[in-house]
Amino acid sequence: MSRIGVLALQGAFIEHIKVLRSLDVEAVEVRLPRDFEGLDGLIIPGGESTTAGKLAVTYGLIEPIKKLADAGKAVWGTCAGLILMAKRIEEGEQPLIGVMDLAVQRNGFGRQVDSFEADISVPALDTVSEPNEKGRLFHAVFIRAPLIVSVGAGVEALSHFADGGIVAARQGSLLATAFHPELTDDARFHRYFLKMVAESEGTSGAV
Amino acid sequence: MEKETGTETVKRGLAQMLKGGVIMDVVTPEHAVIAEDAGACAVMALERVPADIRAQGGVARMSDPELILQIIDAVTIPVMAKCRIGHFVEAQVLQALGVDFLDESEVLTPADEEHHIDKQAFKIPFVCGCRNLGEALRRIGEGAAMIRTKGEAGTGNVVEAVRHARAVMGEIRRLQHMAPEEWMAAAKEMGAPYELVLETAQLGRLPVVNFAAGGLATPADAAMMMQLGLDGVFVGSGIFKSSDPPHRAKAIVEAVTHYNDPGIIAEISKGLGEAMPGLEISEIPDAELLAQRGW
Numbered sequence: 159m160s161r162i163g164v165l166a167l168q169g170a171f172i173e174h175i176k177v178l179r180s181l182d183v184e185a186v187e188v189r190l191p192r193d194f195e196g197l198d199g200l201i202i203p204g205g206e207s208t209t210a211g212k213l214a215v216t217y218g219l220i221e222p223i224k225k226l227a228d229a230g231k232a233v234w235g236t237c238a239g240l241i242l243m244a245k246r247i248e249e250g251e252q253p254l255i256g257v258m259d260l261a262v263q264r265n266g267f268g269r270q271v272d273s274f275e276a277d278i279s280v281p282a283l284d285t286v287s288e289p290n291e292k293g294r295l296f297h298a299v300f301i302r303a304p305l306i307v308s309v310g311a312g313v314e315a316l317s318h319f320a321d322g323g324i325v326a327a328r329q330g331s332l333l334a335t336a337f338h339p340e341l342t343d344d345a346r347f348h349r350y351f352l353k354m355v356a357e358s359e360g361t362s363g364a365v
Numbered sequence: 366m367e368k369e370t371g372t373e374t375v376k377r378g379l380a381q382m383l384k385g386g387v388i389m390d391v392v393t394p395e396h397a398v399i400a401e402d403a404g405a406c407a408v409m410a411l412e413r414v415p416a417d418i419r420a421q422g423g424v425a426r427m428s429d430p431e432l433i434l435q436i437i438d439a440v441t442i443p444v445m446a447k448c449r450i451g452h453f454v455e456a457q458v459l460q461a462l463g464v465d466f467l468d469e470s471e472v473l474t475p476a477d478e479e480h481h482i483d484k485q486a487f488k489i490p491f492v493c494g495c496r497n498l499g500e501a502l503r504r505i506g507e508g509a510a511m512i513r514t515k516g517e518a519g520t521g522n523v524v525e526a527v528r529h530a531r532a533v534m535g536e537i538r539r540l541q542h543m544a545p546e547e548w549m550a551a552a553k554e555m556g557a558p559y560e561l562v563l564e565t566a567q568l569g570r571l572p573v574v575n576f577a578a579g580g581l582a583t584p585a586d587a588a589m590m591m592q593l594g595l596d597g598v599f600v601g602s603g604i605f606k607s608s609d610p611p612h613r614a615k616a617i618v619e620a621v622t623h624y625n626d627p628g629i630i631a632e633i634s635k636g637l638g639e640a641m642p643g644l645e646i647s648e649i650p651d652a653e654l655l656a657q658r659g660w
Binding site: 166167168169170171172173189204205206208209212213216237238250264265269270271272273274275276277299300301302338341 | 367368369370372374375378381382383384386402403404441442443463466488489618621622623626
């Protein structure tokens with residue numbers, strides 16, 4: 159059974175853990191460097207990216223996360239987690255893990271009054287869909303969400319928003335979503351991530 | 366594709382993103398920056414911290430919109446602001462300013478002693494105070510997307526926060542052990558909507574995020590509230606009325622993350638200087654107790 163860590167510094171980590179456990183995966187909270195032992199993948203949840211970033215620096219977690227990513231293990235950032243994984247943010251400064259070749263704009267859709275739900279098209283989810291789910295739109299919840307404004311050559315956009323912005327992307331074993339699959343009942347994104355974990359187990363070295 | 370804004374999911378969702386974090390009262394943009402640098406997950410913009418409201422007396426109202434806008438400009442984290450209980454126009458004004466979250470707060474002087482705001486009518490989420498489960502479920506019934514236990518703001522004394530947190534958590538545990546036919550009687554007794562009583566019993570927790578508030582002053586206070594089962598903490602006067610706000614703020618943030626690790630809490634509690642001076646609750650005249658405002 160895969161062992162997935164969920165960064166538990168601040169934010170919606172329990173929601174991810176619940177979805178993972180519902181998929182019969184071992185899910186553990188990660189707060190300190192010692193918690194990385196034996197992880198097959200890591201989720202960086204939504205929350206406040208400055209809070210999680212500062213705590214990650216103080217408690218020495220930036221390097222272990224980079225090491226995990228460099229070793230080819232699957233890492234997924236949602237919302238604030240996406241910001242932390244990006245190499246560049248458009249304005250302001252904050253600690254970043256900086257493993258994905260993305261430029262992001264924080265609060266790319268506005269403040270809370272502009273937070274929204276929408277059905278988006280994510281063709282890649284068909285690889286983990288049951289026959290009756292094929293082609294089904296994904297109901298995405300965007301909360302003060304970031305927007306991916308540009309991606310490097312090795313990054314695949316998994317979903318474009320209506321106005322052309324990117325809201326989900328993949329770079330090898332790294333996944334980023336601007337929205338919150340953990341706040342819905344649709345587990346396809348978690349299944350997609352677990353498929354990435356399974357693929358990385360075939361190729362990555364020991365950490 | 367159609368965007369749906371102001372839904373219950375996005376309102377409650379922002380509260381979910383604040384979990385495991387510290388929301389700090391700030392009265393200037395400089396305070397807001399200190400709070401953000403310390404790792405606050407949001408700031409509460411107000412003109413006076415509760416300790417000063419308590420000391421100065423008089424009617425406490427919504428803050429000057431100019432101050433709120435300056436604080437919004439100073440930080441990237443969510444900005445909350447307080448309106449008076451029942452004062453729906455203050456709430457409309459704060460929503461129009463771009464505030465991310467509203468606190469219908471007993472710390473300000475109530476504008477309506479019988480009615481709280483119809484929070485369903487707003488696009489931004491509300492947090493409301495409670496002293497027990499019935500009060501929490503009444504506020505959720507009105508549309509609150511987040512609850513905080515009231516404690517006694519501006520005292521630096523955690524005893525009321527503990528009392529209210531234990532009341533809510535204990536009543537939830539009691540519901541969980543009831544036979545289904547007892548839930549309606551419990552709803553009647555608590556004065557709470559039956560559907561929410563049922564949902565709470567089945568979830569084993571409030572249907573929305575629940576933070577602690579009112580009198581927290583130290584990292585250990587914050588970690589204690591987390592161990593009691595709350596989702597995060599508000600710290601009002603406790604930071605900027607202490608002798609070293611930046612360090613105390615950072616230590617409280619770390620204590621909330623590592624609330625189950627006494628070794629870390631010991632380490633971060635060292636050398637923080639003086640905590641805010643505290644007040645003995647029994648020495649406060651009844652009429653000056655903030656927690657009894659609202660119902």
